[in-house]
Amino acid sequence: MIPGVTWSQLNKKLKSYGLFFSVNPGADATLGGMAATNTSGTPAVKYGVMKEQVTSLEVALPNRNIFHTGTQAAKSSSGYHLNSLFEGAEGTVGCITKLTLHVYGIPETIVAGRYLSVI
Numbered sequence: 544m545i546p547g548v549t550w551s552q553l554n555k556k557l558k559s560y561g562l563f564f565s566v567n568p569g570a571d572a573t574l575g576g577m578a579a580t581n582t583s584g585t586p587a588v589k590y591g592v593m594k595e596q597v598t599s600l601e602v603a604l605p606n607r608n609i610f611h612t613g614t615q616a617a618k619s620s621s622g623y624h625l626n627s628l629f630e631g632a633e634g635t636v637g638c639i640t641k642l643t644l645h646v647y648g649i650p651e652t653i654v655a656g657r658y659l660s661v662i
């Protein structure tokens with residue numbers, strides 16, 4: 544995914560495949576900016592925050608090298624976890640130029656509840 548795409552643009556495209564991207568910070572924001580700020584939002588309670596949705600990144604480093612983090616494999620226990628170096632770093636370590644993200648199936652039903660306390 545290219546970093547200038549916004550989460551709402553991504554969700555418009557994913558809808559026809561029955562999929563959605565779970566991070567929703569309320570305001571519209573780009574995927575690159577969301578990774579750079581480790582955005583959350585209400586659905587993070589169920590699905591996790593932005594850094595939990597990023598499988599791998601392509602990053603342009605200040606020395607002009609292009610650097611790749613992560614793999615497609617779920618295994619995360621071997622080697623450095625370099626995604627975390629760039630997530631939440633606000634672009635100070637490098638410029639995110641591509642992201643690979645987790646997406647989910649749109650739930651068949653969504654139910655919301657509210658607790659009212661009467662004093």
Ligand SMILES: Cc1cc2nc3c(=O)[nH]c(=O)nc-3n(C[C@H](O)[C@H](O)[C@H](O)COP(=O)(O)OP(=O)(O)OC[C@H]3O[C@@H](n4cnc5c(N)ncnc54)[C@H](O)[C@@H]3O)c2cc1C
Pocket residue numbers: 546567568569570571572573574575576577578579580581582583584585633634635637638639640
């Ligand atoms: C009304 C409102 C409500 C919000 N609610 C929430 C909320 O509920 N939860 C929450 O977590 N956040 C919330 N936010 C914050 C929001 O998540 C961030 O402002 C947003 O994710 C930043 O994305 P952006 O595209 O606007 O990035 P920008 O504002 O353009 O950039 C943000 C930072 O990321 C860096 N950056 C941008 N793109 C890249 C890139 N490609 N590579 C490296 N660095 C980059 C910039 O240099 C900057 O430091 C809210 C913001 C607003 C305005």
